[in-house]
Amino acid sequence: MTPRDKVQENRLGWTLTGIASVVIFVAFTIWGGIPAETNVSLFWLQAGLFFLVICAFVLVFWHLLIRPLAPNLRQPQKQALTHRARETLTLLLASGGIAIFIGGVWDELWHRSYGIPFGEDLFWRPHLLMYFGFATAIVAGFWALRYLNRHLRGNFQQRFRSNTAVGLLILNAAFLLYALPADPLWHWIFGEDITAWSIPHLILLTSFVLTQLLALNLHVSTWRRHEWQVVFRLRLSDSLSLVILAAIQLLWLQLMLIDWDATLMGIPLEWTDLYRPEWLLAANLMACVTFTGVLATRLLRCAGAATAVGLLALAIRYGLIQLFDAEMLQHVAWVAALLPLLAIDIWAYYCSVIRKREPDWRGTAAAVIAAMAINAQIIRSLYNLGAADNLAYAAAIIVTGLGMSWLANRVVDAMLRQREATVAVTSEGKSSKPAVSFGVLAAFLAFIFFFITTASPPV
Numbered sequence: 001m002t003p004r005d006k007v008q009e010n011r012l013g014w015t016l017t018g019i020a021s022v023v024i025f026v027a028f029t030i031w032g033g034i035p036a037e038t039n040v041s042l043f044w045l046q047a048g049l050f051f052l053v054i055c056a057f058v059l060v061f062w063h064l065l066i067r068p069l070a071p072n073l074r075q076p077q078k079q080a081l082t083h084r085a086r087e088t089l090t091l092l093l094a095s096g097g098i099a100i101f102i103g104g105v106w107d108e109l110w111h112r113s114y115g116i117p118f119g120e121d122l123f124w125r126p127h128l129l130m131y132f133g134f135a136t137a138i139v140a141g142f143w144a145l146r147y148l149n150r151h152l153r154g155n156f157q158q159r160f161r162s163n164t165a166v167g168l169l170i171l172n173a174a175f176l177l178y179a180l181p182a183d184p185l186w187h188w189i190f191g192e193d194i195t196a197w198s199i200p201h202l203i204l205l206t207s208f209v210l211t212q213l214l215a216l217n218l219h220v221s222t223w224r225r226h227e228w229q230v231v232f233r234l235r236l237s238d239s240l241s242l243v244i245l246a247a248i249q250l251l252w253l254q255l256m257l258i259d260w261d262a263t264l265m266g267i268p269l270e271w272t273d274l275y276r277p278e279w280l281l282a283a284n285l286m287a288c289v290t291f292t293g294v295l296a297t298r299l300l301r302c303a304g305a306a307t308a309v310g311l312l313a314l315a316i317r318y319g320l321i322q323l324f325d326a327e328m329l330q331h332v333a334w335v336a337a338l339l340p341l342l343a344i345d346i347w348a349y350y351c352s353v354i355r356k357r358e359p360d361w362r363g364t365a366a367a368v369i370a371a372m373a374i375n376a377q378i379i380r381s382l383y384n385l386g387a388a389d390n391l392a393y394a395a396a397i398i399v400t401g402l403g404m405s406w407l408a409n410r411v412v413d414a415m416l417r418q419r420e421a422t423v424a425v426t427s428e429g430k431s432s433k434p435a436v437s438f439g440v441l442a443a444f445l446a447f448i449f450f451f452i453t454t455a456s457p458p459v
Contacts, residue, residue, distance in 0.1 A: 013406050020403060025051055028202055031276075033194030046189060050182065050199050057175055064160040065167060076154055076162035080426040081147075086218045089140055089169070091437050093215035094240060095444050096136030097247040100208055102320065102448060103129035104251055108258070109326045114458050122184075125455040129448070134176055134204075137211045141173020164418055165218060172210055179207045196258045205255050212248050216241060217415050220299055221422040228352035231304025231345075238300055240437060245292045246313040252292075253313075253333045256284040260383050261330040278385050279396035282372060285379070286400045289337045290368050293344035294408035297359065299415065303349035310334065310341040323452070332382040336375060343371035365405035372397045 029047050034040060069075065081089075107126035110116065116124070144166045152159040152166070160167030183200035187193075193201070219241055234242075259276050293306035314334035321329050347367035351359040376393060379385070 010410070013410065017403070017407060022051075025054075028197055029199060031195075031280075032197035032199065032202075035190050035192070035194055038190055043190065046186070047199055050203070053178060054203070057171070057178075061171055064157055064171070065164065067157070069157060073155070073158065076152075076158040078421055078425045079152065079163045080221075080422045081163065081165060082426075083222060086165070086222050087437070090215050090219040090222070090240065091440060092136050092140055093211055093218070094244050094247070095441065096133040097208070097212045097215065097244060098133070098441070098444070099129050099136075099448065100133035101247050101250040101254070102452075103127070103133065104254055105317075105320045105326075105329065106324065106452065108254065109324050109329060110458065112328055116458055120458070124458055125451065129451065134180060134207070134211075137169075137176055137207075137214075138173045141169050141171075141176070144169035144173070164421075165214075165221070168214055168217075172207070172214055175210070176207050179203045196255055201255065205251065208251055209248055212244050213411065216244050216295070216299065217418060219244070220415050221419045223419070224423075225419075226301060228301045228303065228348075230349070230353070231302055231308050234300065234302055234305070234308070236438075238302070238305075241300060242296070242305070242309055242312055243441075245296050245309045246316060249288055249292045249309060249313040249334075249337070250317060252288045253285070253337070256288065257281065257333045261333070263383065264330050264332065277389070277392065278380070279389065279392040281383065281385075282376070282379060282393060283396040283400045285333060285336060286340065286368065286372050286397055287404050289340045290344070290364075290401060290404040291408045293341045293368070294361075294364055294405060295412060297344060297348040298409070298412045301352070303352060304345050306341040306344040306348070307338065310338050314338070323449075336379050336382055339375045339378065340368045340371040343367040361405045361409040362402075364409070365401040368405065369397050369401040372401070 029044075034043050103126045107130065110124065110126055148159050148163070148166050148170065152162050154162070160170075179200070182203055183198075186198060186200045223237070260281050289306075289310070292309055296305035296309045297303065314331060314337075317331045317334050321327070321331060344364060344367060347363055348359045351357055351363065373394070
């Protein structure tokens with residue numbers, strides 16, 4: 001493919017991504033449900049305002065980091081954070097991610113066990129743990145803003161581009177400062193959610209994923225590029241990347257498959273007066289595993305990393321269920337995720353080890369689509385589903401597989417370019433030993449364990 005063809009493909013891809021984003025926003029707003037006794041016009045007006053704010057952030061991102069500079073402005077000189085700063089920020093954001101997904105499981109369990117109307121749960125311990133997690137990203141953003149003002153020169157476009165990581169931290173913190181108050185505002189206007197797919201919840205999920213991608217981007221920038229390898233040769237320092245990707249998978253699948261998990265506990269979907277077709281379950285599952293699987297294999301340059309992430313996420317989910325003694329919570333989604341993740345690894349192994357080339361997005365999409373086609377019966381069995389609309393199922397997995405494989409590969413390409421730019425302007429520096437990072441994480445996990453086991457149920 002010529003460079004011109006790649007440019008045209010990227011333009012078409014991002015155009016389709018924009019269209020798909022609008023369609024997905026509208027669709028999930030409908031699937032999330034409109035509360036009874038709500039003025040429908042007011043509901044859609046508020047949803048439209050939320051969407052316009054998101055569009056404003058996208059426009060700001062484009063202006064600061066992508067839009068060509070005015071002819072009278074010089075291209076900024078690239079600067080990079082120190083190696084230690086990147087490692088510290090990675091650890092901070094990853095710790096926040098761990099707090100959020102553990103708090104999310106705890107929050108779901110207490111809501112299912114004790115109910116608790118909105119307002120009474122505002123400062124209970126599961127929420128405090130999640131607030132801490134989001135606060136880490138906000139603190140990192142304010143630190144980045146201070147760094148930008150003290151160490152970078154030029155207008156905002158030039159400053160953001162001279163250190164992209166700093167600019168992204170600032171934008172992410174600003175987005176969180178919008179997303180966090182959005183949930184109580186939504187409840188204040190419309191009352192309790194009908195389902196977990198309310199617009200503020202989906203915005204918070206997006207914020208969480210973006211924050212963990214920033215942590216992964218910072219972590220990647222501390223590595224030296226290496227040749228492709230198999231999973232058994234992963235380094236200890238790679239483990240943090242696996243944890244970050246497992247965190248993304250844990251919260252993503254929890255929120256997006258929560259309605260189907262409810263059916264396994266005997267809670268019928270009809271209670272919401274909404275229908276969740278099997279193809280939507282498959283599309284949600286496929287979107288998550290394709291995204292995290294591609295990031296795992298290509299960033300770590302490791303055939304087997306995608307399955308390792310899936311197994312780690314499954315082990316953590318099962319461990320949390322045991323910790324909370326919560327038989328009502330499920331882990332079947334993480335079991336169903338293993339086959340498509342394995343397919344991504346098999347394709348990565350074929351391309352990198354046998355053919356000696358990078359896995360392409362089309363081949364990855366074909367592998368995961370084939371795996372999900374085989375996976376259909378497993379999903380039906382795990383979720384006790386009836387007969388499916390095979391045509392709708394096939395269309396859903398094909399579209400989702402192609403779209404998410406393309407998007408994930410573009411995200412990886414951007415991270416790798418950022419890593420190369422960072423290496424080009426700074427020496428690698430002396431990295432701290434991985435044991436130090438894992439010591440900090442171990443101490444943090446010990447605190448979380450204490451925080452959970454000393455909490456009194458709200459009864």
